[in-house]
Amino acid sequence: STPTAPSDTDAPASAALLARARAVTPGGVNSPVRAFRSVGGTPRFMVRGAGPYLTDADGTEYVDLVGSWGPMILGHAHPAVLDAVYDAASRGTSFGTPSENEVALAEEIVARIGPVDQVRLVSSGTEATMSAIRLARGFTGRPLVVKFAGHYHGHVDSLLVAAGSGVATLALPDSAGVPAQMAAETLVLPFNDVEALEAVFAARGDQIACVITEAAAGNMGVVTPQPGFTEALRRVTAEHGALLVTDEVMTGFRCSRAGWWGYEGVDVTPDLMTFGKVMGGGFPAAAFGGRADVMALLAPDGPVYQAGTLSGNPVATAAGLTTLQHCDDAVYARLDEVSRTISAAASSALAAAGVPHRVQHASSMFSVFFREGEVRDYDDARDQDTAAFGRFFHAMLSAGVYLPPSAFECWFVSAAHDDAAVQRILDALPAAAAAAAG
Numbered sequence: 001s002t003p004t005a006p007s008d009t010d011a012p013a014s015a016a017l018l019a020r021a022r023a024v025t026p027g028g029v030n031s032p033v034r035a036f037r038s039v040g041g042t043p044r045f046m047v048r049g050a051g052p053y054l055t056d057a058d059g060t061e062y063v064d065l066v067g068s069w070g071p072m073i074l075g076h077a078h079p080a081v082l083d084a085v086y087d088a089a090s091r092g093t094s095f096g097t098p099s100e101n102e103v104a105l106a107e108e109i110v111a112r113i114g115p116v117d118q119v120r121l122v123s124s125g126t127e128a129t130m131s132a133i134r135l136a137r138g139f140t141g142r143p144l145v146v147k148f149a150g151h152y153h154g155h156v157d158s159l160l161v162a163a164g165s166g167v168a169t170l171a172l173p174d175s176a177g178v179p180a181q182m183a184a185e186t187l188v189l190p191f192n193d194v195e196a197l198e199a200v201f202a203a204r205g206d207q208i209a210c211v212i213t214e215a216a217a218g219n220m221g222v223v224t225p226q227p228g229f230t231e232a233l234r235r236v237t238a239e240h241g242a243l244l245v246t247d248e249v250m251t252g253f254r255c256s257r258a259g260w261w262g263y264e265g266v267d268v269t270p271d272l273m274t275f276g277k278v279m280g281g282g283f284p285a286a287a288f289g290g291r292a293d294v295m296a297l298l299a300p301d302g303p304v305y306q307a308g309t310l311s312g313n314p315v316a317t318a319a320g321l322t323t324l325q326h327c328d329d330a331v332y333a334r335l336d337e338v339s340r341t342i343s344a345a346a347s348s349a350l351a352a353a354g355v356p357h358r359v360q361h362a363s364s365m366f367s368v369f370f371r372e373g374e375v376r377d378y379d380d381a382r383d384q385d386t387a388a389f390g391r392f393f394h395a396m397l398s399a400g401v402y403l404p405p406s407a408f409e410c411w412f413v414s415a416a417h418d419d420a421a422v423q424r425i426l427d428a429l430p431a432a433a434a435a436a437a438g
C-alpha cells in the first residue's frame with residue numbers, strides 16, 4: 001500500500017479535488033509546501049475558516065496552527081476585518097491611483113517601526129525583498145548580497161540559494177532555473193557565525209551591497225540571532241559601507257506590536273526592512289521601508305525603478321490597516337500565553353514519550369525540532385528526525401489539529417485561539433507524541 005492511502009480514506013473530497021487540481025496545476029498546489037510532500041498523505045482543501053478553526057472539503061474541522069503561514073494573527077474571518085473588506089470592496093476593488101488607505105497603512109507602519117522613515121507598499125513578501133535588494137544595490141552601486149543559509153526571503157532568483165521554507169522541506173540545495181551568474185552574486189553564510197561574516201567582508205567588503213537576514217529566522221524552524229549577532233551585522237556592514245536589510249515579513253507585527261525589532265530590547269537599527277503577512281490581514285499586501293535617504297532613490301523621486309498594478313490595493317490595505325489597528329497589547333498578551341501553553345504541553349508530551357526534541361521561540365513564534373540540543377543554524381536544523389515529525393503531524397491531523405506540514409516551519413497561533421481551541425490541541429498531543437516515538 002502507498003503511504004498516502006490512510007489519509008485518502010479520511011479525506012475523500014480533498015483527494016478528489018487534488019486529482020482535479022493535478023490535471024491543471026503542477027503538483028495540484030499553488031505553493032509547494034501545501035502539497036504535503038515531506039509528510040505524505042492528502043493535502044486538505046479548505047472551504048472555511050472561522051476564528052482558530054479551519055474546515056475542509058469533507059466537513060472535518062481542525063484547530064489551525066498555520067494561520068495562512070502568518071497573516072491570520074486575529075484568527076480567520078475576524079468581524080472587524082471583514083467589515084473593512086466589505087466596505088472597501090463596495091467602493092471599488094482597484095483604482096490604479098493613489099488612495100487614502102495606502103497612506104493610513106503606511107502611517108501605521110512608520111508609527112510602529114522606529115527605523116522606518118518611509119515605506120513603499122507591494123503585494124508579496126517576495127516583491128518586498130526583491131525590491132529592497134535592488135534599492136540596496138542602487139544606493140551602494142555594488143553587486144553582491146550576503147544571505148544566511150536556511151533563511152527564506154521569498155522566491156527571488158538571487159535569494160533562492162540555500163533557502164529555507166519549501167526549499168528546505170523539499171530538500172533542494174537550490175532552485176533550477178537560477179543562472180549561475182546570479183547565484184554567484186549571493187554569498188551564503190552560516191547564521192550566527194560572526195567569524196564567517198568578518199571573513200567575507202574582509203575579502204569582498206567593497207563589493208557587498210547589503211546583508212539580508214531574517215530578523216529572527218522562522219523558515220528553518222525558529223532560530224533567533226545569538227546575543228550580539230545582529231549587533232555584529234550592524235557593525236560590520238557599517239564599517240564597509242554596506243546596508244543591513246532585516247526581513248520582518250514573518251516576524252513583523254507578530255513578535256511585538258513592531259516586530260522582532262522592538263521586542264524585548266532588540267534595538268539594532270537596520271537601513272531597510274521588509275514586511276508582509278500580518279500587515280495584509282490575509283490579503284496580498286507587503287512593504288519595504290527604512291532610511292529616508294535610501295528610500296529617496298526609488299522612482300518616481302529617484303532612479304531605482306519599482307512598481308505594481310495592485311500595489312496599495314484598496315481592499316488589501318483596508319484589511320491590513322484594520323488588522324494592525326486591532327493588534328493591541330491584549331492581542332500580544334494572548335499570543336504569548338497561547339504559544340507558551342501549547343509549546344510547553346508539546347514538550348512535556350514528547351518528553352513523556354521519550355522523543356528527542358527541542359522547542360525554540362522568537363516571542364510567540366515557536367517551532368519544535370525533532371532533535372536534542374540548541375539549533376543555531378541550518379546545519380543544526382537539518383539534523384533532525386523528519387520521519388518522527390511526519391508521524392506526529394499525521395496523528396495531530398487525525399485528531400483535528402492542523403500543523404504546518406513540514407518540520408522546518410514554525411507554528412502560528414492567533415489571538416482567536418481561545419481556551420477551548422487550546423484544549424483540543426493539548427488533548428491531541430500525548431497520542432501524537434506516542435506516534436512520533438514510533
Ligand code: PLP
Pocket residue numbers: 069123124125126127129152153154155165214218219247248249250276277286
Ligand atoms: N521573507 C520571509 C521571512 C518569509 O517568511 C516569506 C514567506 O514565507 C517571504 C519573505 C516571502 O513572502 P511571500 O510568500 O509573501 O512572497
